[in-house]
Amino acid sequence: MPTTSTPPIVAVVGATASGKTGLSLDLAERLDGEVVNTDAMQVYRGMDIGTAKLPVAERRGIPHHLLDTLGVRDPATVAEFQGWARAEIGTIRGAGRTPVLVGGSALYTRAIVDRFEFPGTDEAVRARLEAELDEVGSAVLHERLRQVDPEAADRILVENGRRIVRALEVVEITGRPFTASLPTLDYADPRTIQLGVDIDRPTLDVRIEERVDAMFGAGFVDEVERLLDEGLAEGRTAPTAIGYREVIAHLRGELTYVEARDRTVFATRRFARRQDSWFRKDPRVVWLRYDDPDLADRAVAEVSKIGQAATGP
Structure with missing residues (x-):
């Protein structure tokens, strides 16, 4: 203290x-x-x-x-x-x-x-999103993020695939916008x-x-x-x-x-x-x-x- x-x-x-x-x-x-x-x-x-x-x-x-x-x-x-x-x-x-x-x-x-306090993680969800990132690229996932959490999409660069994946993961496992956990x-x-x-x-x-x-x-x-x-x-x-x-x-x-x-x-x-x-x-x-x-x-x-x-x- x-x-x-x-x-x-x-x-x-x-x-x-x-x-x-x-x-x-x-x-x-x-x-x-x-x-x-x-x-x-x-x-x-x-x-x-x-x-x-x-x-x-x-x-x-x-x-x-x-x-x-x-x-x-x-x-x-x-x-x-x-x-x-x-x-x-x-x-x-x-x-x-x-x-x-x-x-x-x-x-x-x-x-x-x-x-x-950081929200938890789900390895299965993370792995699936990372596989999608490799397959379709960060721009596609960024647009998906914009649909579910526009504020997070505004804050995260299109090229930053890892943060986009993390944001989508948090949205999926918490049911809340990623920005709610910031x-x-x-x-x-x-x-x-x-x-x-x-x-x-x-x-x-x-x-x-x-x-x-x-x-x-x-x-x-x-x-x-x-x-x-x-x-x-x-x-x-x-x-x-x-x-x-x-x-x-x-x-x-x-x-x-x-x-x-x-x-x-x-x-x-x-x-x-x-x-x-x-x-x-x-x-x-x-x-x-x-x-x-x-x-x-x-x-x-x-x-x-x-x-x-x-x-x-």
Whole structure:
């Protein structure tokens, strides 16, 4: 049970390429903190360039958690990630330090910080839906999901076959929309704050294109080729990552190099819009301008406001 001296939980949220990583490092330095990754794909060893994983040399000596913990063949679910992250947060706070969560996976962040009990699973239903996914493709199942749960269909990318299967599975076994099982706006620990990095869309679009160009220039295609040798294509989660699926298609001869690059830019921009939309719907997020010269100071000031907040169970 938290005490009045228990450090808060700080989550840095916002769109990809908005500047979350830099702010998370500044906060960890100023709050005697440790960083907890909440990006679904940065847990995979070797997926470095395409996930914009911060190199060890650039982590300012700050401990980072939930990076490079899985091989590319290993599946990962939101429920598992929730358990891993909460365990790391507990250890960090137990040592009197501040956990600073950062990553682009909105659902993962919400699953960690909010009260969220996962519905069960039915292996037979899951297997049948996965077989259908292999047979007819994600677009067909996405349209089926739209018929039974339009809100879930709006939230899940057409290409994300695994999440579509999971949503259809939950609908079938619970008789309720998948969205009914998503986290509510209720922090599991009230000493939690989400800081959003606010950036305008034109600037973000330019940053995303520059990031993708830098990725391809840094050897992204070689990274994917190496990971394919390690079993990337056989994985259930890792090969769905934006950029990786486009480069895999390029290496298979289905896309040119330029097409893979352009589609990665397009997919990343679309993902960033979904991220922003998700977080904007959460009234608890405190938004701070990405280009504020006093960004770190303002962020620390916001965290200090919950420093003396009443603790919950």
